[in-house]
Amino acid sequence: MDLVTGQEVLDEKRSEDDHNISSWFTSTKNLSEKPLAKPSSSTKRPASSSMNLLEDLFFFFFLTRALITHTNAIMEGDQETEVYTLVARKPSFDLPTACPNCLPAYIYLKLAQLPFELAFNSTFPDSDELPYFENGTYVAYNNEDGGVIEKLKKDGIVNLDVPLQTLPEYLSLKALIVSWLGEALTYEIWVGTEGISTSKIYYSDLPWVISKALFYKQTYMAKNRLGITKETAEQREKQIYKRASEAYEALSTRLGEQKFLFEDRPSSLDAFLLSHILFIIQALPETSALRCKLLEHSNLVRYAEKLKAEFLEASSSSPSPPLHSFPSSFSRKGSKPKSKPKVEKTAEEKKFKKRARFFLAAQFLAVVMYLSVMGGGSSDELEYEDEDD
Amino acid sequence: MANPAEKPDPNLSTPKIEPEDEREELEDMNGDEEEEEEYEEEDDGKPQTREDAIASRIQAESLFRRMRAAPVPVRVHDVIVKGNEKTKDHVIEAEVDVVRQATTLQELLKASKVANFNLQALDIFDSVSITLDSGPPELPGTTNVVIHVVESKSPITGQIGTFTKAEARSSSLEGSLKYKNIFGYGDIWDGSLAYGCDHSAEVGLGMYLPRFRGRPTPFTSRVYLSNQDWLKFSSYKERALGLSFGLIASKYHELVYTTAWRNLIDPSKMASSSIRRQLGHNLVSALKYTFKFDQRNSSLRPTRGYSFISTSQIGGLAPDSRVLRFLRQEVDLRYAVPLGFYRAALNFGVSGGITFPWGSGYKSRASYVPERFFLGGNLSPVCSLGGPSALWGFKTRGLGPSERRREVQDDESSDTHERDFVGGDVAVTAFADLSFDFPLKWFRDRGIHGHVFACAGNMAELSENKYRKLTAPKLLETFRSSIGAGIVVPTSLFRMELNYCHILKKQEHDRAKSGLFVTFSTS
Numbered sequence: 068m069d070l071v072t073g074q075e076v077l078d079e080k081r082s083e084d085d086h087n088i089s090s091w092f093t094s095t096k097n098l099s100e101k102p103l104a105k106p107s108s109s110t111k112r113p114a115s116s117s118m119n120l121l122e123d124l125f126f127f128f129f130l131t132r133a134l135i136t137h138t139n140a141i142m143e144g145d146q147e148t149e150v151y152t153l154v155a156r157k158p159s160f161d162l163p164t165a166c167p168n169c170l171p172a173y174i175y176l177k178l179a180q181l182p183f184e185l186a187f188n189s190t191f192p193d194s195d196e197l198p199y200f201e202n203g204t205y206v207a208y209n210n211e212d213g214g215v216i217e218k219l220k221k222d223g224i225v226n227l228d229v230p231l232q233t234l235p236e237y238l239s240l241k242a243l244i245v246s247w248l249g250e251a252l253t254y255e256i257w258v259g260t261e262g263i264s265t266s267k268i269y270y271s272d273l274p275w276v277i278s279k280a281l282f283y284k285q286t287y288m289a290k291n292r293l294g295i296t297k298e299t300a301e302q303r304e305k306q307i308y309k310r311a312s313e314a315y316e317a318l319s320t321r322l323g324e325q326k327f328l329f330e331d332r333p334s335s336l337d338a339f340l341l342s343h344i345l346f347i348i349q350a351l352p353e354t355s356a357l358r359c360k361l362l363e364h365s366n367l368v369r370y371a372e373k374l375k376a377e378f379l380e381a382s383s384s385s386p387s388p389p390l391h392s393f394p395s396s397f398s399r400k401g402s403k404p405k406s407k408p409k410v411e412k413t414a415e416e417k418k419f420k421k422r423a424r425f426f427l428a429a430q431f432l433a434v435v436m437y438l439s440v441m442g443g444g445s446s447d448e449l450e451y452e453d454e455d456d
Numbered sequence: 457m458a459n460p461a462e463k464p465d466p467n468l469s470t471p472k473i474e475p476e477d478e479r480e481e482l483e484d485m486n487g488d489e490e491e492e493e494e495y496e497e498e499d500d501g502k503p504q505t506r507e508d509a510i511a512s513r514i515q516a517e518s519l520f521r522r523m524r525a526a527p528v529p530v531r532v533h534d535v536i537v538k539g540n541e542k543t544k545d546h547v548i549e550a551e552v553d554v555v556r557q558a559t560t561l562q563e564l565l566k567a568s569k570v571a572n573f574n575l576q577a578l579d580i581f582d583s584v585s586i587t588l589d590s591g592p593p594e595l596p597g598t599t600n601v602v603i604h605v606v607e608s609k610s611p612i613t614g615q616i617g618t619f620t621k622a623e624a625r626s627s628s629l630e631g632s633l634k635y636k637n638i639f640g641y642g643d644i645w646d647g648s649l650a651y652g653c654d655h656s657a658e659v660g661l662g663m664y665l666p667r668f669r670g671r672p673t674p675f676t677s678r679v680y681l682s683n684q685d686w687l688k689f690s691s692y693k694e695r696a697l698g699l700s701f702g703l704i705a706s707k708y709h710e711l712v713y714t715t716a717w718r719n720l721i722d723p724s725k726m727a728s729s730s731i732r733r734q735l736g737h738n739l740v741s742a743l744k745y746t747f748k749f750d751q752r753n754s755s756l757r758p759t760r761g762y763s764f765i766s767t768s769q770i771g772g773l774a775p776d777s778r779v780l781r782f783l784r785q786e787v788d789l790r791y792a793v794p795l796g797f798y799r800a801a802l803n804f805g806v807s808g809g810i811t812f813p814w815g816s817g818y819k820s821r822a823s824y825v826p827e828r829f830f831l832g833g834n835l836s837p838v839c840s841l842g843g844p845s846a847l848w849g850f851k852t853r854g855l856g857p858s859e860r861r862r863e864v865q866d867d868e869s870s871d872t873h874e875r876d877f878v879g880g881d882v883a884v885t886a887f888a889d890l891s892f893d894f895p896l897k898w899f900r901d902r903g904i905h906g907h908v909f910a911c912a913g914n915m916a917e918l919s920e921n922k923y924r925k926l927t928a929p930k931l932l933e934t935f936r937s938s939i940g941a942g943i944v945v946p947t948s949l950f951r952m953e954l955n956y957c958h959i960l961k962k963q964e965h966d967r968a969k970s971g972l973f974v975t976f977s978t979s
Contacts (some may be wrong), residue, residue, distance in 0.1 A: 190736025439947035
């Protein structure tokens with residue numbers, strides 16, 4: 068659901084609630100009026116007193132509910148979106164988001180069963196900031212603090228890895244998935260398949276001129292990142308594919324027929340691995356070498372299909388699954404953009420530079436004014452000439 | 457009977473008898489330098505005797521008497537161009553075409569004046585002179601027009617100036633190098649570098665052609681790379697690489713086509729939600745039409761007259777639907793009334809603008825932030841013609857719809873969040889300004905004068921379905937206004953105002969303060 072439909076849903080809900088509030092008040096009014104309307108109808112005295120108590124309780128309950136809903140409606144109107152939103156690149160290839168950097172964050176939130184909205188940004192294919200997670204004025208960018216997932220863990224919004232971080236296997240598996248498999252995927256998208264899939268992933272909403280220029284730019288940057296030059300191209304390719312094969316082998320052995328990588332609880336590594344497998348199977352062409360290597364390990368494919376069916380397709384139909392695994396109060400521990408001493412220094416520097424600029428501008432002004440004012444009425448003459456016309 | 461076209465020679469000595477006005481006309485006609493003694497040079501070089509001088513004077517007098525009495529019929533037989541080594545003949549002849557249509561000597565003199573002015577305006581000649589020579593002897597009543605030009609020796613010129621760029625909404629310093637007449641078509645090539653007060657920079661290459669494929673108006677084209685820094689106000693930086701063509705440029709009409717690749721980025725990572733959604737790349741392909749009618753007597757200190765400007769822009773002119781689609785209309789009306797004492801004048805101005813996206817789903821789509829309206833800044837509303845832009849007392853981008861920026865937990869920062877000004881889709885401003893001279897002569901001589909002013913303005917958002925929430929009473933209720941008085945100092949580079957502004961009404965998050973305020977404007 069993108070932002071527009073989300074906003075419309077909120078609008079409808081708000082108008083619904085407004086309507087409901089008035090109907091609740093009338094219903095409560097009716098409830099309170101009812102005993103008065105029929106004062107002598109009941110002969111069962113003890114039952115009537117308990118009925119009165121019940122009706123009072125109902126009245127109190129409805130009133131509280133009406134107040135809460137109305138307050139929520141007001142708060143939503145003021146702060147627009149206090150819901151969680153993940154902004155990612157557009158969907159394609161039957162994936163909720165076709166970008167291989169955005170998919171892990173999406174899957175992680177789905178594994179954690181955190182309700183969130185999905186919004187799209189389709190005009191910034193070369194940005195490191197996407198995907199980003201926002202909630203009101205809180206934003207977690209992907210190019211800060213090690214990525215969106217790390218930032219969400221650090222800021223206490225959702226952390227699936229709490230009991231696993233101490234395990235030695237956790238770090239080694241993470242390194243394997245994030246670096247070896249990550250590199251293999253980057254290579255395959257930009258070099259191995261020559262960017263066939265990139266037009267649908269990144270450039271579907273950009274005009275041809277811009278998309279061509281950005282495609283060359285991103286291919287060049289990917290090659291730089293992977294250390295691929297004319298001399299090292301072949302050797303690097305062999306190394307990348309060999310590492311990918313070994314990683315698949317290791318992961319396949321580690322996984323076996325388990326549901327998740329670690330016992331029976333989902334973790335961020337499952338999000339990374341699942342996103343990697345789904346992307347390769349669905350977004351890359353059948354001629355891709357990496358895809359062929361992956362398909363040799365059928366248990367990895369089955370693992371992906373099972374998790375996809377359970378978390379991605381099922382949760383898209385159910386409205387709001389039970390919330391757990393995140394604290395009710397957020398402890399946002401200092402997501403500082405810079406370290407303290409650096410901030411002080413740059414603030415002082417900025418002040419000094421500003422003052423210097425003002426000083427220079429004032430000097431220049433004084434000189435110009437002196438020249439013009441003391442120079443006599445030359446500009447005045449021009450104005451008089453204009454008047455004569 | 458003397459040939460009526462014979463030597464209207466301005467070099468006659470002791471021109472006591474010659475009528476004053478006709479002598480002036482002839483002098484003007486021949487440009488600033490080099491009065492040609494064409495006719496006398498064509499003689500065999502005999503030293504002019506006193507008798508010859510008297511004879512020529514008598515002839516000239518009789519000619520002038522005839523001209524005063526009745527129109528002297530004459531026909532232009534030929535236009536001869538001399539002195540052009542690089543410049544193509546047809547370029548010069550196109551500018552002096554008006555001369556061929558003259559039927560009397562009086563008309564011919566006027567037409568020659570116009571032709572001289574046109575050639576000077578090409579800016580590629582050091583001097584231009586036009587003389588009238590007698591036509592071939594077998595055709596009486598004809599004349600040859602001889603144009604003598606001296607091409608510029610140094611084709612490269614440089615200049616530095618201050619301008620107010622409409623897009624950047626601030627004053628900028630621009631330096632440019634011009635290379636003139638490389639190919640002989642009157643072409644002027646220029647490279648320029650501009651730096652604005654708001655840390656905006658632009659580098660560009662332009663070309664100017666006075667005649668392009670026989671079209672009557674000049675043709676200009678420009679390639680530019682610009683960088684505008686709005687981080688402090690709206691948390692984004694705008695980079696643009698563009699190509700623009702000036703298709704029509706006449707006194708009242710201007711038509712420009714621009715195509716540009718614009719990129720919005722946020723290196724500070726502090727942007728608010730609306731700005732975050734707009735970051736990225738966009739292709740703009742837009743046609744802009746400006747109708748300008750300016751009858752004021754001055755653009756820096758108007759004391760009489762009125763002006764009207766209407767700018768219409770349509771973006772998305774490309775077969776690709778992914779190109780940015782928007783409509784933009786700005787209107788500006790000014791009126792100046794002289795009051796008669798101390799050169800005082802009352803200036804009124806009203807300006808408004810509206811922008812809206814078009815295409816499928818246009819009501820719910822957001823308008824593009826750089827195309828929105830932003831009010832406020834160090835410009836004077838009296839001088840900034842062309843749409844709502846400035847209000848006295850309000851800082852750059854200091855009023856209008858705003859949003860909270862990203863929250864960052866920092867021990868040193870205060871609890872209050874700073875806000876991004878996201879601009880409005882509709883804006884309207886109005887001002888009234890009374891300017892007057894000071895009684896002291898010292899101030900009057902230098903053009904320093906005072907003024908008292910009042911202004912009001914407002915903005916609102918329309919896109920993303922926000923037009924549903926907008927009502928006229930609400931718009932009137934939230935109008936911002938200010939009054940003040942100040943001194944205006946016109947310098948050679950710009951017009952500076954030192955004002956004291958008092959903010960009468962502002963909204964909660966506006967950046968405006970009562971106090972001293974300096975503005976800079978260029979014409």
